[in-house]
Amino acid sequence: MAYDFDQLIDRRGTNAMAQEGFRTYLFGDEGPAVTLPCPDDETLSMWVADMAFATAPVATEAMAERVRHPIFGYTGLLDDELFNAFRGWCEHRYGWMPEQEHFVTARGVVPALRDLVDQATQPGEKVLTLTPAYGHFQKSCQRHDREMVLSDLVRGTDGDYSLDLDDFAAKVADPSVRMFFLCHPHNPTGRVWAEDELVAMTDLCLANDVLVVSDEIHCDLLRHGVSHTPLASLFPDADQIITCMSASKTFNLAGLGLANIVIPNDQRRELWNDRVASTVNPISLAATTRVFRDGGPWLEELRTYLDGNFAMLQSTLADELPHAGFLVPDATYLAWVNLGHYFPNDEKVSRLIAEASGLLIEGSDLFVANAAGYIRMNLACPRSVLEDALRRLVAAVHS
Numbered sequence: 001m002a003y004d005f006d007q008l009i010d011r012r013g014t015n016a017m018a019q020e021g022f023r024t025y026l027f028g029d030e031g032p033a034v035t036l037p038c039p040d041d042e043t044l045s046m047w048v049a050d051m052a053f054a055t056a057p058v059a060t061e062a063m064a065e066r067v068r069h070p071i072f073g074y075t076g077l078l079d080d081e082l083f084n085a086f087r088g089w090c091e092h093r094y095g096w097m098p099e100q101e102h103f104v105t106a107r108g109v110v111p112a113l114r115d116l117v118d119q120a121t122q123p124g125e126k127v128l129t130l131t132p133a134y135g136h137f138q139k140s141c142q143r144h145d146r147e148m149v150l151s152d153l154v155r156g157t158d159g160d161y162s163l164d165l166d167d168f169a170a171k172v173a174d175p176s177v178r179m180f181f182l183c184h185p186h187n188p189t190g191r192v193w194a195e196d197e198l199v200a201m202t203d204l205c206l207a208n209d210v211l212v213v214s215d216e217i218h219c220d221l222l223r224h225g226v227s228h229t230p231l232a233s234l235f236p237d238a239d240q241i242i243t244c245m246s247a248s249k250t251f252n253l254a255g256l257g258l259a260n261i262v263i264p265n266d267q268r269r270e271l272w273n274d275r276v277a278s279t280v281n282p283i284s285l286a287a288t289t290r291v292f293r294d295g296g297p298w299l300e301e302l303r304t305y306l307d308g309n310f311a312m313l314q315s316t317l318a319d320e321l322p323h324a325g326f327l328v329p330d331a332t333y334l335a336w337v338n339l340g341h342y343f344p345n346d347e348k349v350s351r352l353i354a355e356a357s358g359l360l361i362e363g364s365d366l367f368v369a370n371a372a373g374y375i376r377m378n379l380a381c382p383r384s385v386l387e388d389a390l391r392r393l394v395a396a397v398h399s
Contacts, residue, residue, distance in 0.1 A: 003298055005053055005305040006382045018045040018052075022360050027351060034351065038358040044389050047350075047360045049187075049334060051252040051380035055287075056298035059251055062290035063283050075282040077105065082285060085292035086245075086260050092296075093220070096233040098243070098262045104272055105280055106259045109217045109244045113140040113181070116242065119271050120211050121146055121178045128171055128210070129181040130163070132188055133368035137181045149177055152370045153189070159327035159338065161189045163197050172204050179211045184231060185218045188336045188367055188376045190329020192222070198231050202241070212241045217259075218332045220250040220299060224307055226330045232262060239265040249332075250299060251291045252380075256284035306333050309379040309386050313337075320394040333380035340373025342397050349375055356399050357392035 011019045019041070023031030026047060036043060045052075054060075077083070083103050090096045106112035117127060117140050127141050128149045141148045151168045153161040171177065182201065185192045193201075205212050214231040222228055232241045246259035258280060263269040291298075310328045313335055317324045325338030343349045350363030353375070361378075364371035377393075379386060 001301050001305075003056075003301050005302065006384065007054060008382055008384070009052065009054060011052075012041055018048045018050060019043075022047060026354070026360060026362070026366075034355065036354060036358050037356065043354070043358045043360050044385065044392060045360045046378045046381070046389050047362045047376075049249065049378060050254050051333065051378075052382060052385060053252060053302070053380060055252045056291055056295045058290050058294045058298070059253060059287040062286040066283055066286035072282055074279050075285060076278055077280065077285075082260075082289045082292075085289045089292040090230065090245075094228060094230050094233065096230045098232070099264070102262050102264045102269065104261045104263060104269065104276070106244075106261050106276065107257045108248065108254070109215055109246055109259045110136045110140070112244050112259055112261050113137065113213065113215065114143055115272070115276055116213055117141055117146055117179065118144045119275060120268065124176065125178040126174065126176045127179045127181060128168075128177050129368070130168075130183070130186070131367075131369040132364075132371035132374070133181075134183055134187045134215075135366050135368060137183070138368045140181075147176075148368070149174065150369050153191075155370075159325045161186070161191055163193075163201070165200055168201060169204050172208050172210055177208070177210055179213060180205050182212055182214045182231065184214050184216050185222075185228065185329075185331035187215075187218060187332060188334060188371070188374075190332045190334065190336060192226055192228055192330035195229055195234060198229065198234055202231060202235060202238075206235075206238060206240060209240075213244065214241060215244050217244065217246050217249050219245065221306070221333055222303065222331045223310070223328065224303060228331065232264070242268070247288045247291050247295075251287075251295055253284070253287055253291070256287060257281060258284040258288050305383075306379060309333075309381070309383060310335065312383065312386060313377075313379060313390065316390045316394070320390075321397055333378060335377040335379055337375050337377060338373055339375055339397065343373055346372045349373065353393065353396040356396035359389055359392040359396065361393075 027034045126147045126149045131150045131152050151171045219228045232243045243262040248254040323341035362376040364374045
């Protein structure tokens with residue numbers, strides 16, 4: 001391989017949330033008092049959804065080139081380079097060509113979700129999503145005092161999840177529901193929705209005049225042999241679908257704070273531009289433009305490496321924790337593992353594992369509903385780190 005995904009990189013002293021910000025996020029108000037079996041800087045961080053890999057060299061090269069120009073004043077999208085790189089990426093990978101006039105940027109997908117809730121719904125209106133759900137979906141609603149309506153996915157015996165279309169149809173028909181948060185690919189389960197599922201959900205939304213916000217931030221992180229279809233590509237004439245994408249997950253650039261948002265509706269886009277700052281971070285702009293243009297080879301090797309990590313997890317669980325429920329996800333670098341057999345009372349599984357082993361993972365309490373007994377584990381790490389993590393996990397569960 002041309003890129004070294006086995007490299008161990010020390011993040012201590014960099015203000016990394018993964019390494020230095022875990023106590024409050026994972027354990028809440030009790031965080032400072034939680035006793036771990038090792039010093040904090042010797043814990044193994046597998047919780048927050050960024051990678052332990054160095055980003056693609058083309059990104060660091062682009063940032064270094066920009067830094068050599070010593071002025072970092074207000075910067076906007078005053079040329080076509082970012083959009084052209086983004087559109088070329090989408091066309092090559094997904095056969096989708098978003099229109100330039102629909103293109104805006106945000107400080108990240110989560111900030112975009114929060115802004116869209118505020119802009120597109122009113123007090124007393126509701127937002128629908130599928131569960132288990134990414135916790136920030138709910139936080140985006142709570143931030144603006146909007147109620148979240150939940151449609152539970154159906155868990156199969158093999159660990160797969162399917163859509164309960166009858167329940168979804170009943171929920172979306174509520175006149176108070178004005179927005180649907182679609183996570184595609186789905187976080188935390190890793191499902192890539194099939195075209196017939198996407199069409200069925202979106203037809204119901206459009207028939208009920210419900211705005212669809214499609215969070216597709218994980219769409220590039222596919223297992224080999226799996227394909228992704230942008231929702232908007234299936235409804236080219238609809239202007240009630242907003243697409244949120246970013247290079248942040250794909251290339252480990254989350255700290256740079258830049259996302260690509262496609263808003264076809266003129267009125268909604270004008271409101272966005274009126275309320276959201278039009279400036280961008282010049283370093284983010286340089287890196288994001290370059291990875292969409294030249295980052296494909298790095299991503300392909302990353303996907304191969306991740307496939308190997310998922311195979312290791314699957315084999316280890318089969319051998320050491322045979323009652324754990326796990327299905328290799330279609331996308332993402334996040335493993336969604338059911339440990340309900342070992343923790344039947346749905347204790348705070350992630351805290352118990354941390355206290356026993358120093359392994360930091362996320363538990364069901366950090367997701368919205370329909371997640372009892374599950375943990376989410378970040379596999380975007382060197383294989384030697386994953387081996388250590390799996391040893392700790394197995395020992396902690398058995399203890």
